[in-house]
Amino acid sequence: MNxxxxxxxxxxxxxxxxxxxxxxxxxxxxxxxxxxxxxALTQVQEMTLTFIPKIVAILLMILVTAPFMGAQLFSFTEHMYAKIETGF
Known part of the structure; x- marks a missing residue:
């Protein structure tokens, strides 16, 4: 490998x-x-208001896109193992 x-x-x-x-x-x-x-429109500056919806939205998106993310990682892993197997 170079x-x-x-x-x-x-x-x-x-x-x-x-x-x-x-x-x-x-x-x-x-x-x-x-x-x-x-x-900004309501001038309510509650810190928890920013974190809770983001966390919920991210968790829902991960649940929806988990097969896609798994496929990407699987494809990358297969490609790397194939390179190792053939000696780069």
Whole structure:
């Protein structure tokens, strides 16, 4: 294994993490913006109001997208094992 192979592996690992976590991060951002807008309009600055809906939305999104995330991680793992098996 040389430096190019190592960089390819790291790049693929980072891309897999970005793709797998993208839906959850997107929902967290959307819920956060909606709550911030609501707080700005009503001038209610309660700290728990921001955390609880985000946590619930992220957990629901993880439940919905768990098969997709698992498939991404499985595909990455299979690809890495195939590279190890063939000697890069």
């Amino acid at each position: 430096a190019v192979d190592a960089l390819d592996m790291v790049q693929e690992a980072i891309w897999t993490v970005i793709v797998a976590s993208g839906p959850s991060v997107g929902v967290a951002m959307a819920v956060g913006i909606a709550i911030a807008l609501m707080q």
